[in-house]
Amino acid sequence: MTRYTPAEIEPKWQEAWDKAETFRARRTEGKPKYYVLEMFPYPSGRIHIGHVRNYTMGDVIARYKKATGHNVLHPMGFDAFGMPAENAAMKSGGHPKTWTYDNIDEMVRQMKPLGFGIDWSRMFATCDPEYYGQQQALFLDFLEAGLVYRKNAVVNWDPVDMTVLANEQVIDGKGWRSGAEVERRELTQWFFKISDMAGELLDALEGLDDWPAKVRLMQENWIGRSRGLQFSWDLTEPTHGFDKIEVYTTRPDTLLGASFLGLSPDHPLTKALETDNPDLAKAVAQMRKGGTTEEALEKAEKLGFDTGLTVKHPLEGQPDIPVWVANFILMDYGTGAIFGSPAHDQRDLDFCRKYGLPVKDTFVALDDPAPVTDTAFIPPKTEKVKWLDHFAGLDVATGQEAVDTTIDWMEARGLGTGVEKFRLRDWGLSRQRYWGCPIPVVHCDACGVVPERKDNLPIRLPDDVSFDVPGNPLDRHPTWRDVDCPKCGKPARRETDTMDTFVDSSWYFARFTAPHAVTPTDMDDAAYWMNVDQYIGGIEHAILHLLYSRFFARGMIRTGHLPESAKEPFDALFTQGMVTHAIYQTTGDDGRPVYHYPEDVELRDGKGFLKDGTEVQIVPSAKMSKSKNNVVDPMDIIETYGADTARWFVLSDSPPERDVEWTASGAEAANKHLARVWRLAAEPSDEAGSPEADEALLRDMHKTIDEVTKGIESFGFNAAIARLYAFTAAIQKSKAGAETRRLATRTLGQLMSPMTPHLAEEVWALTGGEGLLAEADWPKADEAYLVEDTVTLPIQINGKRRSEITVAKDLSKEEVEKLALADDAVVKALAGGQPKKLIVVPGRIVNVVV
């Protein structure tokens, strides 16, 4: 008896596909195109089982679309700039470039045996000068189109290492290497004007029907459109050239409850006051400690400083209120100043309680007029509340009505303006780091900021750099930095900031349509291949990467690099879950957990034991992490079971949007199943069969074709696979004749081919298929086999299933009622009485209420 041998089968078919150039993306007439893209990987050096799942899903779609008559584009590349390469260089010497390209080679070497139908001729890495040079060209066009500008923004500053830190390098408010308390410091930085498109990016979400609703909702909340009132408070005594303070509020209706006016520590007035008020300067310095993340700012203890200034209340007869500087007020949002209305905002309330400021209710619940104590009263804006002595004449109204009425009232009196604002901030793209795309501008004393000339692109990163000192090596590079001004030719200084790696990933999908073009894109190719028909990636990119890409597509249209139709570059989006793995741990002598490798643990009856018999604690479904020793290496799996098993397993056990737990026994089972299918093809039985069995198997086959096709089209891979398990068992048990069984087996292989392409080719060849299966047409279900003529209806009594009847499919409702009432269980339940109600849902269910 021969055996299923993936180690022989898989390389053989990969070679055949290569030779036939099966997956080369081609533009041909008469066929629709299909562009499937998985989020490209960071070249960490090893592929991860999560990658296998991601790319397998894409490959299933790609191969299926090819079989259904599409010209498919399914490319692969690397998101290759970023911090890990610099960290590696700092840790073990070497160069980020060498590290990165070695990793890419290694990852490609690991990806190839998985048999993905990828057009490798289009591969690139974002750190290729051919790529980032075109990115620089895009930057210059964006600059010219007014989509890029410079302004000050805060960064995490490590005062010991004298360097800017990324958020992940700030741990509990301290620098990761120095341990020094991090400060927020302002720097002049480059920005994309994404806020200009906020309204458009928000409104267009509505058209993204094939995106998950949750992602659209997250983006909607992130962009955060709000309507509020902008107005000013006059200072009782003008100071430092300021006579009033402009505020923006989304709750102008609570104006009577104002008990203080709050300034951001970064507000211009704060900065002016700081110069001659050392106590304020000290307090503000304290407020600037800690990282820049919104989480850190929100969670930080509320700090305030009374400036001693007061402002006049815009409403007549109201007392003046004090001006405070408060750490929880963001300069980036609104005007950087607010009025605090503590009864209806928890942060304001906490602040007022801490500093002894008054708290005044402006409205109360209809059924509970008790004043606010330590919990602010913030009902939904759609709920009616009772207003207390409201200046615009409100009595009982919802929050939304109150806001609108108040804005109208204030506008009518010239006291303020209703304005629309967005939470979305401009996209800061400057990074004070080496391993990124250089920003192609020059700073000249005479000419100011001067864009590089396009013929000087790419501005290449210099290779002779070292990472022994903290900070950006470009900043201290002896020659790279010093250049002649492209405009006047005098000595000038090159911009040493590089671009955020999100820039790299915001247009790579467009570059794949013409990866070798001498301009960022080729408009013909872009027009043909765009948009991405199906984009697949992790939910962690739901906001930033996808929003930035949407912005970039619009920018590229404006600058003539994409056709108008590519405004929303991703037609459909699918967010897949992680692959997890159990953690095996014991407790060490020091009380800390000790993590064990899966291969050192023996599983018996759901418990795990080490070689010496010690029982280990099993933590199921944990995110794979090197430090927890629970990472499974796809290479080991391929070696043990073959690529098809790995591909089959990552799709089989969980719905693709959810996490899947890798288990050795699950992989084993997948492998056994593939071997079973192989045997059906390689060792067919020669039974004579019966016409009835033939008919039954054909019926099952066509139903399977139908269900698997629907499953693949709807990302129901696990359901499709469950069906294929069932069909395999059906063939095994079938008494159908040899010819029918052969057809069924060949079809089974075909239906499995997007998931297990190598095995499928083998089955195809063994069962008399012609040519390469990868080039063959997808099977079609014969409708005639899909219709059933009888249907089994469950009978419920009071909503609980008690019996069932089998009836003709199109039996009338009346007849079904009659049959149901005659059913033994129903007769018994009725005990001679009449049913209170009888519900018949044709083809589904009967419910008798007694």
Add this chain to the structure above:
RNA sequence: GCCGGUGUGGCGGAAUGGUAGACGCAGGGGAUUCAAAAUCCCCCGAGGCAGCCCCUCGUGCGAGUUCGAGUCUCGCCACCGGCACCA
């Protein structure tokens, strides 16, 4: 803290508001075998009743809508993703 999501047997999970637990794993029993591996067949939510056809409970917790709720609504709890310099 804010935004979004998830929660069903021992485990992964299935189920257009209509028979909860498809399919797979683990477990149990059997066939084949000198024996094993491999393969094949059967059973498998909990409890009751003792048996197959019956009853009760059961989809994180608590309410609600409905003839009928895993599915819809509200309130909790736990976990996961994001929070603009991780990618």
